[in-house]
Structures are given as structure tokens and as C-alpha cells.
Amino acid sequence: MSEPAGAGGEFGGLVAVVTGGASGIGQAVAGELAARGARVGVLDLKDTEFVCDVTDDASVRRAVTAVAERFGRIDVLVNNAGIGAQGTVADNEDAEWLGVFDVNVVGIVRVTRAALPYLRRSPHAAVVNTCSIAATAGLPQRALYSASKGAVLALTRAMAADHIRDGIRVNCVTPGTVDTPWVGRLLDAAPDPVAERAALCARQPHGRLVTPQEVAHAVAYLAGPAAGSTVGIELPVDGGMAGLRLRPAAS
Structure with missing residues (x-):
């Protein structure tokens, strides 16, 4: 659980739930x-404090109810819990496909479903899903992960349409490669971690990995009361990867 620095600020008086928040x-x-x-x-x-397995509906409902009972309301939901996968369509067994979708897609469904009664009562209700550049760009060795994040993007738009008249705004962020512990583990497992990191940095036009804090700022914008007319969008935080086509740098 994170306590606020103070009662003020744009989220003063509001309660947020963040999955995968540890x-x-x-x-x-x-x-x-x-x-x-x-x-x-x-x-x-x-x-x-709020232990939750997003693949278990009972666990989700217990955790969401516990947050609401602790703070008296829920205004913002950030569906961030997710897992990765590597490989082409030939490389992942059915069980892994089902497992990744269970966390990355159905997990969003379970948590949002549990939070909806509280969100409907909020004057500033917002849901932000963590998507990925993999939803919109073809990345090698990411077939399963990309498919799950493509589903998150489609789900975000459908949720936005379903719940805008409930007063709930739904959006998502689409980060590029972020310098997270999961990416760190992938790099450590690579034959040449230094070269692999350099390659990941180079494919993002600004030449480096995205920081978690940069994604957090984007999420805060989408979730904030000031973004009241921002609904059903995907906000890239990818150093220009989605939209820019740079010429090779001069050697």
C-alpha cells in the first residue's frame, strides 16, 4: 500500500488500485x-498488504473489497499486472498461451469487473490498462505476448465504449521496451547481454530504454481528473518507436 504524500494534489481525496504494483x-x-x-x-x-492473484476470481474480489473497505471508495483502477513470453507461434505450448492470456487479458476483466460497482459511484472514475508497443508493431520472437497485448488494446476500446455512460473513462498506455526487472532478466539470459541491451535501445528512436517513471507519468495523466475528455485511446510511451521512421544515423 502506498500512502499519499499529502491530502492535496490532483488526486487528493481519490483512491487508486494498481495491480502488479509491487x-x-x-x-x-x-x-x-x-x-x-x-x-x-x-x-x-x-x-x-493486498495480496491478489489476478487469475483467481475469488482472490481478486477479496483484494478489491479489502481496498474499498480500507479507504471507503475506489476511483481509479490501473490494470498493470502482466507476464511476458518469448518465441514464434511454433515455440509456445497451448498451456503457456492460455496462461499468458489468463493473466494479461482475463486478469483485466476480473479486476475491472470486481471494481465496477465502486467506480460507478465515483465522480472521477478512470481505468488505465497497461498495453504495449507489441500490440501495434510486429516484434520478432513475441507472438504470444503480442497477441495478448493486441487483445488488451481491443479490450480497452470496447470497455471505453461500454462504460463511458457510466461515467468511467477507459484508456491504455502502450510502452516501448521499459527498463524493468523482467527485461533485466531477459538481458541476463541473452548470450551477449551488452549487445542485446544496445539492440533494444537502438530500436527506439530516442536511443534508450523507457523508464518506469515515464510510463507512470503517462498513466497519471490518463487517470487524472483533468483528462476528462480523454477516452478510449492508447498513449504511446516508446521514444517514437510507433510513429517515427528515421534514416540510419551517419557513421
Whole structure:
């Protein structure tokens, strides 16, 4: 759980739930929302007060109810919990496909479903899903992960259409490659971690990995009361990867 730095700020008086909030992007988001005045319930498998397995509906409902009982309301939901996968369509067994979709897609469904009764009562209700550049750009060795994030993007738009008249705004962020513990583990497992990091940095036009804090700032914008007319969008945080086509740098 993250307590706010103070009662003021754009999220003053609001309560946010962040799934996968114990590390990486989720931890940065929880900290940013708290710094802007929110009371934050961090949901994760461990290392948090509100333990939650997004693949288990009963666990989800217990955790969401616990946050609402602790703080009296829920205004913002950040569906950030997710897992990765590598390989082409030939490389992942059915069980892994089902497992990744269960976390990355159906997990969003479970948590949002549990939070909806509280969000409908909020005057500033917002849902932000963590998507990925993999939803919109063909990346090698990411067939399963890309398919799951493509589903997150489509789900975000459908949720936005379904719930805008409930007063709930739904959007998503689409980060590029972020310097998270998961990416760090991938780099450590590479035959040449230094070369692999350089390649990941080079494919993003600004020449480096995205920081979790940069994604957190984008999430805070989408979730904030000031973004009241921002609905159903995907906000890239990818150093220009989605939209820019640079010529090779001069040698």
C-alpha cells in the first residue's frame, strides 16, 4: 500500500488500485499516484498488504473489497499486472498461451469487473490498462505476448465504449521496451547481454530504454481528473518507436 504524500494534489481525496504494483511499472505508478495525493491499494502476488492473484476470481474480489473497505471508495483502477513470453507461434505450448492470456487479458476483466460497482459511484472514475508497443508493431520472437497485448488494446476500446455512460473513462498506455526487472532478466539470459541491451535501445528512436517513471507519468495523466475528455485511446510511451521512421544515423 502506498500512502499519499499529502491530502492535496490532483488526486487528493481519490483512491487508486494498481495491480502488479509491487515492482517495475506498477511500483512506479503506485508511487506517482501517491505523490499526487491518491491513497493507493497495491495488488500483487506478494510483498504487499493486498495480496491478489489476478487469475483467481475469488482472490481478486477479496483484494478489491479489502481496498474499498480500507479507504471507503475506489476511483481509479490501473490494470498493470502482466507476464511476458518469448518465441514464434511454433515455440509456445497451448498451456503457456492460455496462461499468458489468463493473466494479461482475463486478469483485466476480473479486476475491472470486481471494481465496477465502486467506480460507478465515483465522480472521477478512470481505468488505465497497461498495453504495449507489441500490440501495434510486429516484434520478432513475441507472438504470444503480442497477441495478448493486441487483445488488451481491443479490450480497452470496447470497455471505453461500454462504460463511458457510466461515467468511467477507459484508456491504455502502450510502452516501448521499459527498463524493468523482467527485461533485466531477459538481458541476463541473452548470450551477449551488452549487445542485446544496445539492440533494444537502438530500436527506439530516442536511443534508450523507457523508464518506469515515464510510463507512470503517462498513466497519471490518463487517470487524472483533468483528462476528462480523454477516452478510449492508447498513449504511446516508446521514444517514437510507433510513429517515427528515421534514416540510419551517419557513421
